[in-house]
Amino acid sequence: MGRVSVRRPVLRVREGGVSYRPDTLAVEEPMEIRLDGRPLSITMRTPGDDFDLAAGFLLGEGVVRDSEDIRSIRYCAGALADGTNTYNVVDVGLDPAVPAPDVSLERSFYTTSSCGMCGKASLDAVRTTATWSVREDPLRVGVEVLAALPERLRAAQRVFDRTGGLHAAGLFSAEGELLVLREDVGRHNAVDKVVGHALRSGWLPLRGTVLMVSGRASFELVQKAVMAGIPMLAAVSAPSSLAVDLAEESGLSLVGFLRGASMNVYTGAPRVLAPGEDGVLAGTVGEADADGDTVSGHRAG
Template sequence: MTQRRRVLRRSPEPKTRIETLAVEEPLEIRVAALPAAGIAAGGAPVELRPPSTTVTTTMRLPGDDFDLALGHLLAEGLIGEAEDVATMMHCTDTAEDGSPTFNVVEVTLAAGVSLRRPVTARTEVATSACGVCGSTRVEDLIATLPPGLAEDAARVPLSRLHEGMAAMRERQKVFGDTGGVHAAALLDPQGRLLAVREDVGRHNAVDKIIGWAGREGRLPLRGHVMLASSRAGFEIAQKAAVCGVPVLACVSAATTLAVEVAEESGLTLAAFVRGDRATVLSHPGRITD
């Protein structure tokens, strides 16, 4: 997840030192239907490997790749539940020097399952900052929001948000080493920190949390709180709403479209959750003193 490089620091005098940098590499997510049975020349059944479709290629911090792949499929509404996936595996692709990179995840869907909507044509690699690159319309993603989130009766003390942010920060190892990655975390209804994931992309960190929750059988995340060490953009609010979490708390500012998604879906969105304050922009009744 990190590399050490010799750098020149000017502060103001020049000084050579060793700096720790966060690794950023592409991850290609491919999806295939369950292999179909075939008949060999001698009459014996064989397994035919199905063709796969590239869903996305995103720049990410290596690690927790299966969580990222599963979370991405769930958050973009390409599958309905974690059980739609039969297997996930790394394809051993190679770098120019012939060394393995493990930058491709092959997802095989369960028997009888297909992607719930066509894969949007993408004309370029999604950067680590873009969660919805290549989507034809923002409305397509808003349409994936599940009903019923507004009825979630969760009540969260403001102090729990601040305690959760502090606990998340303590577990941001790569950020502590590099200062160059985002994090997302999940609190259970009692306020216990369940998982923390880091990534160079804020949306990837959220996908990793959703994927973890899917693998653990926790979706939808009723009564839970999602934390993000970033601003609250549209893609973060949309992903939180899709996984059914009632409260999203972010360290930095929110955008207008994020607030629109939160209001429409029933998500409580809190921005500037730092120090002893928070700015609650939608459905404020869930945040108590």
């Protein structure tokens, strides 16, 4: 298994002087994902939980739908002359009944990470490819539970404490219990590792859960949540317009700018409960103003 962090010498400049000292950096290395020996994709990631990463990626792409679609996952021998495993190539063996995707240059994966598609085509692709619907999920989460998630996510980040350079994704219950956390230099990879762990553990669909991410909420992250059957995505930063479109289209609750007791609920507000009450928060998501930054009567952020 590759290292998740390394030490490098740096010239440290601070008020009052300079000094040389070692610094801990998060490792970033390429990982190639193969299907039955055929190259499919290369992603830059932090080594660790690579099998979860591969499985989560394939679920998000619609290649697999449950754990039975995957026959095997193994590391391939790397490029070293002695055949030593470099742990940077993962080969996934699919069940013979699973249709093999087109891995040519003209392949038609719908995610932006694969082919750059966007807008209506992407929304339609996710709606028609997702195995489970999240729209009718009965999840209800109190605002006090949501408010505590960023700190719980941060407290569980072991590698971040050493490097300060990793994103995190955590899967939580409606009561705020951390079910699984993964870290990576890439936000998408961290989510894939969480979803892949759930897939390989036979947890799908992930009904009644909240996916918390340390950065912004992009279209791809909403897509990955929907494909795994997760009804709510919360992020400490802003969502993109296409992320909100997909969340609305799919029935996913999307929470952004989750910082302390403040947050913006962009879609699926009925799932968010007021403190100490059984009812939803007062008010509804309103029309954006000329700057496009009004949500539920409050300025975004």
